[in-house]
Amino acid sequence: MAEGTWYAGDIDRVIVTEEQIRAKTDELAKQVAADHADADSLLLVGVLKGALMFMADFARALGRYGPPVELEFMAVSSYGQGSSSSGVVRILKDLDRDITGRRVIVVEDIVDSGLTLSWLLKYLAGRGAASIEVVTLLRKPDAVRVPLDVRYVGFDIPTEFVVGYGLDYAERYRELSDVAVLKPAVYQR
């Protein structure tokens, strides 16, 4: 976290650095490419807004190793202004295209309670994809409340609310380059 950035005073500690994210994204892309070497193409479905940074970097990393990718986005929300899941997932933007017969990889920033992904996988299951797999940059293994099959995981992190690299608290902090824990005072404002 560069000293002097606008939010530097709000950060308690960085838990995943920009450099660690870059190296892990490259590693995940290599793995996904190797596991899908026979695919004509992969359809990446980024889950907005949180996954925007990871989707952009993961797609570029896959571009170095293949196969070709196409990009789609869904926007869903369950956290709203708070720091715990409402459990109610709202679709703010649906897929624009038919995914029948496609090899789909859902790209998430974080699996926390798992409620968003569990809901999303059920939603996508009925749409005729040839396969649906998940890559997530972050996972909180001690917070997951539903059984989930997440094939590719970047980092397992502690059960603390984190921000940065796409992740927000009340829509702020998404633009930070690292993943960090906020000072408790920020939540009491």
Ligand SMILES: O=P(O)(O)OC[C@H]1O[C@H](OP(=O)(O)OP(=O)(O)O)[C@H](O)[C@@H]1O
């Ligand atoms: O495993 P869960 O407990 O369901 O949490 C994970 C989800 O929550 C966040 O989205 P959020 O609802 O905050 O929307 P956003 O991506 O627009 O910030 C995050 O981006 C994941 O999609």
Ligand code: HPA
């Ligand atoms: O720790 C988190 N931070 C930000 N958004 C989130 N959505 C689920 N968990 C988190």
Ligand SMILES: [Mg+2]
């Ligand atoms: Mg959010």
